[in-house]
Amino acid sequence: MKALELNDVSVFYGAVRGVEGVSLYVDEGEIVALLGANGAGKSTVLKAVSGLIHPRHGTISFFGEPFAKLSAHRRVIGGLVHVPEGRRIFTTLTIGENLELGAYGTQRSRTERAQRLGEVLALFPLLEQHFERLAGTLSGGEQQVLAIARAMMSNPRVLMIDEPSLGLDPQKVDIVYDMLEEVAALGTTVLLVEQNVALALEIASRAYVLQQGSVVLSGRSASLAQDSRLSDAYLGKATHDHG
Amino acid sequence: MSLFLNEIGNGIFLGAFFGLVALGYSMVYGILRLINFAHGDFYMVAAFVSYTILGAVIVGNSHAQWWTVAWVGLVVMIITGGLAMLANQLIYRPMRRAAILSLMIAAIGLSQVLENGVLVAPQWGATYLVYPVTTPPSGFNLGSNHYTWGQLIIVLISGLLALGVYFLVGRTLLGKAMRAVSEDRIAAVLMGINVDLVIAIVFFIGGALAGAAAVMTGVYYGQINYLMGFTVGLEAFTAAVLGGIGNIGGAVVGGLILGIVQSIGTGIFGAEWAIVVAFGALVLMLWFRPTGLLGERVARRM
Ligand SMILES: Nc1ncnc2c1ncn2[C@@H]1O[C@H](COP(=O)(O)OP(=O)(O)OP(=O)(O)O)[C@@H](O)[C@H]1O
Ligand SMILES: [Mg+2]
Numbered sequence: 305m306k307a308l309e310l311n312d313v314s315v316f317y318g319a320v321r322g323v324e325g326v327s328l329y330v331d332e333g334e335i336v337a338l339l340g341a342n343g344a345g346k347s348t349v350l351k352a353v354s355g356l357i358h359p360r361h362g363t364i365s366f367f368g369e370p371f372a373k374l375s376a377h378r379r380v381i382g383g384l385v386h387v388p389e390g391r392r393i394f395t396t397l398t399i400g401e402n403l404e405l406g407a408y409g410t411q412r413s414r415t416e417r418a419q420r421l422g423e424v425l426a427l428f429p430l431l432e433q434h435f436e437r438l439a440g441t442l443s444g445g446e447q448q449v450l451a452i453a454r455a456m457m458s459n460p461r462v463l464m465i466d467e468p469s470l471g472l473d474p475q476k477v478d479i480v481y482d483m484l485e486e487v488a489a490l491g492t493t494v495l496l497v498e499q500n501v502a503l504a505l506e507i508a509s510r511a512y513v514l515q516q517g518s519v520v521l522s523g524r525s526a527s528l529a530q531d532s533r534l535s536d537a538y539l540g541k542a543t544h545d546h547g
Numbered sequence: 548m549s550l551f552l553n554e555i556g557n558g559i560f561l562g563a564f565f566g567l568v569a570l571g572y573s574m575v576y577g578i579l580r581l582i583n584f585a586h587g588d589f590y591m592v593a594a595f596v597s598y599t600i601l602g603a604v605i606v607g608n609s610h611a612q613w614w615t616v617a618w619v620g621l622v623v624m625i626i627t628g629g630l631a632m633l634a635n636q637l638i639y640r641p642m643r644r645a646a647i648l649s650l651m652i653a654a655i656g657l658s659q660v661l662e663n664g665v666l667v668a669p670q671w672g673a674t675y676l677v678y679p680v681t682t683p684p685s686g687f688n689l690g691s692n693h694y695t696w697g698q699l700i701i702v703l704i705s706g707l708l709a710l711g712v713y714f715l716v717g718r719t720l721l722g723k724a725m726r727a728v729s730e731d732r733i734a735a736v737l738m739g740i741n742v743d744l745v746i747a748i749v750f751f752i753g754g755a756l757a758g759a760a761a762v763m764t765g766v767y768y769g770q771i772n773y774l775m776g777f778t779v780g781l782e783a784f785t786a787a788v789l790g791g792i793g794n795i796g797g798a799v800v801g802g803l804i805l806g807i808v809q810s811i812g813t814g815i816f817g818a819e820w821a822i823v824v825a826f827g828a829l830v831l832m833l834w835f836r837p838t839g840l841l842g843e844r845v846a847r848r849m
């Protein structure tokens with residue numbers, strides 16, 4: 305079953321093109337990477353899927369149901385979680401409150417939230433230690449960990465995550481990537497945006513490469529890793545063939 | 548010295564009103580960064596609505612049962628909350644993408660509409676209306692001052708309402724959602740929070756508190772006027788800024804401080820100096836602490 309499917313999606317910011325004619329899908333339980341240079345349109349794709357911006361053209365469906373005009377918070381309640389660029393944790397709330405809000409859309413009962421909290425804190429013991437601290441007092445990397453942990457609180461069906469390795473030390477990157485693999489193994493579908501191509505291809509089964517707002521290359525990670533066109537896309541060289 | 552204590556007693560009483568109205572300013576500011584200049588007029592409209600309802604239910608009996616006032620008060624809180632929510636829905640929400648300055652102009656416009664609406668309404672109008680219920684004079688002495696039981700109850704109710712809001716915002720999941728929306732609306736949406744609903748609830752609570760304050764004002768002072776929202780609005784706004792606008796505790800503390808300062812000031816200079824004293828206090832405070840009293844303790848900022 306396709307957890308997520310984009311069909312010919314175009315997004316514009318006023319007159320500026322974000323992405324144009326993007327089609328892609330993610331199967332249930334799969335990890336798919338979305339790659340591309342700065343400004344290629346990766347974050348735009350995630351924002352369109354989570355409903356923060358509305359495509360001018362094309363359709364997005366979630367487990368076969370078209371999203372169309374479903375508002376962004378309802379998509380979260382439906383099981384889609386988006387960890388955006390730049391962490392966006394609530395700095396004036398405590399770490400515990402941030403985590404609790406992560407479960408706001410899906411874990412409505414107090415006991416559900418408490419149980420989920422236990423599971424997430426087991427993955428990130430660092431956070432338990434600072435539970436009552438204001439999130440704004442965490443270091444940048446710790447805030448990134450909190451952003452990811454907060455997303456995990458909702459126990460999503462589909463997790464979209466924008467550059468999770470950004471600003472993390474190698475050990476935290478390992479933890480985060482192990483966790484992504486683990487949640488995928490438990491059935492969560494993952495759409496991963498990542499600048500660290502090698503890392504992304506290691507855990508993703510497939511990947512799409514965006515260049516200037518369009519998909520220029522896609523395929524299984526193993527074959528893409530060997531493909532010279534991948535680095536061409538990053539260097540801005542014209543790439544024609546869809547892999 | 549005992550004169551001074553009397554002024555403090557009066558000030559706390561006055562501050563209870565300021566605090567309740569200030570909470571509405573502060574909460575809306577916290578969540579939208581909007582100074583809702585129409586807020587004082589929600590309070591004024593509530594006074595008139597309660598005047599009419601009380602007039603209808605207690606024909607010719609000015610010593611109404613306390614529970615009649617209580618349930619009318621509750622109904623008026625709901626109506627005023629609904630009015631504030633409606634104003635948000637019809638005016639502020641469609642303007643959400645506009646500059647905040649445009650929203651403030653709209654708020655001033657709404658304030659004018661409400662004042663003039665009450666002015667031209669058939670049963671209401673420009674004159675001072677005598678409120679149908681008053682508090683009996685019996686009470687207790689403290690220092691050389693006499694306080695009525697009504698005054699005590701008003702302070703207690705205000706305190707309870709403020710505590711309720713403090714608990715709601717500080718402890719409940721909804722309150723956490725309010726603070727989340729206040730800090731980062733997009734991140735809040737991504738948590739599955741219905742931001743528009745949360746904003747509507749904030750307006751409702753602010754309006755309801757103003758409604759409660761209005762009924763208590765009517766009962767205590769015994770008269771209402773279509774301009775009463777303007778003065779109280781200014782004073783409550785001053786209280787909110789004094790305490791650190793956007794901050795729940797700040798609104799209450801600001802209200803109390805303003806009440807006490809105003810009491811002492813008018814005790815010395817005379818009642819006609821009330822507004823001057825209020826703004827004098829505000830200017831002094833902002834001089835020393837531009838963020839207001841609790842403005843930097845962001846933990847409870849919404
Ligand atoms: N809010 C916005 N307003 C106008 N243009 C935007 C906006 N956000 C993105 N864009 C434009 O859309 C295009 C795609 O941007 P997007 O943020 O999706 O890139 P990205 O692949 O995520 O890049 P990065 O790796 O730097 O995060 C860029 O040309 C960018 O300038
Ligand atoms: Mg990006």
